[in-house]
Amino acid sequence: MTQPTIAITSGEPAGIGPDIVLGALQASFDAKLVVVGDPGVFSERAKALGIPAQIRTLSSLEALPPHQPGTVQIWPTALGETVQAGTLNVANAPYVLETLRITGQGCLDGVFDAVVTPPVHKGVLCETGEHFSGHTEFFQHLCNSPQVVMMLASQAMRVALVTTHLPLKDIAAAITPETLKTVARALHQDLKTRFGCDQPRILVCGLNPHAGEDGHLGREEIDVIIPTLNELRSEGLTLIGPLPADTLFQQKYLEEADCVLAMYHDQGLPVLKYSGFGNAVNITLGLPIIRTSVDHGTALDLAGTGKASDGSLKVAIENAITMANNAQKSI
Numbered sequence: 638m639t640q641p642t643i644a645i646t647s648g649e650p651a652g653i654g655p656d657i658v659l660g661a662l663q664a665s666f667d668a669k670l671v672v673v674g675d676p677g678v679f680s681e682r683a684k685a686l687g688i689p690a691q692i693r694t695l696s697s698l699e700a701l702p703p704h705q706p707g708t709v710q711i712w713p714t715a716l717g718e719t720v721q722a723g724t725l726n727v728a729n730a731p732y733v734l735e736t737l738r739i740t741g742q743g744c745l746d747g748v749f750d751a752v753v754t755p756p757v758h759k760g761v762l763c764e765t766g767e768h769f770s771g772h773t774e775f776f777q778h779l780c781n782s783p784q785v786v787m788m789l790a791s792q793a794m795r796v797a798l799v800t801t802h803l804p805l806k807d808i809a810a811a812i813t814p815e816t817l818k819t820v821a822r823a824l825h826q827d828l829k830t831r832f833g834c835d836q837p838r839i840l841v842c843g844l845n846p847h848a849g850e851d852g853h854l855g856r857e858e859i860d861v862i863i864p865t866l867n868e869l870r871s872e873g874l875t876l877i878g879p880l881p882a883d884t885l886f887q888q889k890y891l892e893e894a895d896c897v898l899a900m901y902h903d904q905g906l907p908v909l910k911y912s913g914f915g916n917a918v919n920i921t922l923g924l925p926i927i928r929t930s931v932d933h934g935t936a937l938d939l940a941g942t943g944k945a946s947d948g949s950l951k952v953a954i955e956n957a958i959t960m961a962n963n964a965q966k967s968i
């Protein structure tokens with residue numbers, strides 16, 4: 638089997654993206670790794686952090702050597718303005734978006750086998766006038782994918798979301814039978830093909846407190862969720878629930894399931910992050926490409942201090958390598 642080529646974006650350059658890339662690439666990985674970003678950002682940050690990185694600017698993506706610990710191979714992309722660690726600068730937002738376009742398109746074109754994304758700052762990207770709610774939606778648009786699913790995985794659990802980055806006030810209306818069906822089918826399919834679950838068992842959260850308390854605390858379970866889950870069961874999906882989300886995250890339920898399906902971002906992710914912050918991976922399902930990411934944000938307060946953990950990035954790179962190898966085996 639040939640080693641996969643994994644692209645790693647630079648993330649928000651004023652955040653901890655460069656720090657964790659430099660830290661993580663001190664480790665060994667069984668892959669060819671290409672960082673897409675500005676070489677100057679990485680050499681400056683390596684100097685500030687005292688990391689002995691060998692920065693190598695690439696002029697071609699052909700005949701890449703396997704990753705060597707401590708070496709950072711960079712496919713250069715020009716920054717807007719000089720970076721000050723910890724201070725956002727909208728002039729560098731187009732650079733961040735460009736690294737996503739290059740890597741996403743590179744995966745679609747077969748130049749890269751997967752893309753791993755350190756964190757970006759959604760707010761500063763939106764200041765360019767382009768609405769950016771997340772990598773998940775960015776890659777969905779780039780790949781023209783009808784439905785994507787955000788899934789985070791730690792040692793303890795996998796949590797997928799029906800809705801991604803939506804204001805809370807819009808969530809109930811977004812949970813339609815159609816959305817629930819396409820998300821559940823995409824999750825079922827990817828749990829089988831990408832994660833080796835022969836008959837995936839999915840634990841489904843209700844939307845309302847106590848899963849609606851028989852309609853007294855909200856009707857979405859009765860009107861939408863229960864009938865849709867029954868329809869999906871008749872297609873052969875194994876779905877448990879809807880269960881009240883406050884008590885679903887306990888061992889007796891989790892150990893019988895391959896994944897939790899939460900209705901919205903802050904219903905599922907706080908539990909996962911509480912149990913495994915810094916060591917979990919964010920995986921976008923439903924794309925024609927492989928994309929993984931970290932479980933944390935830009936942590937502007939830690940950029941350039943040496944205090945940021947690179948644990949989640951290492952897990953994200955390992956997962957991307959495993960998924961790329963599995964994809965190669967299935968051809």
Ligand SMILES: NC(=O)c1ccc[n+]([C@@H]2O[C@H](COP(=O)([O-])OP(=O)(O)OC[C@H]3O[C@@H](n4cnc5c(N)ncnc54)[C@H](O)[C@@H]3O)[C@@H](O)[C@H]2O)c1
Nearest residue numbers: 755756757758759760930931933934935936938939945946
């Ligand atoms: N994958 C991504 O691109 C991604 C993921 C989450 C959040 N974000 C974005 O990041 C920005 C900042 O978000 P936030 O402040 O809510 O969350 P954050 O994760 O940046 O910070 C939350 C807290 O966790 C700490 N922290 C974060 N990462 C850490 C690490 N690797 N090691 C040690 N401590 C760490 C920070 O110091 C802070 O105290 C927002 O724009 C958000 O949208 C991006």
Ligand SMILES: N[C@H](C(=O)O)[C@H](O)COP(=O)(O)O
Nearest residue numbers: 771772773774919930932933
């Ligand atoms: N929802 C993610 C989290 O909380 O970790 C984060 O916002 C990143 O999302 P994207 O992968 O879509 O950027």
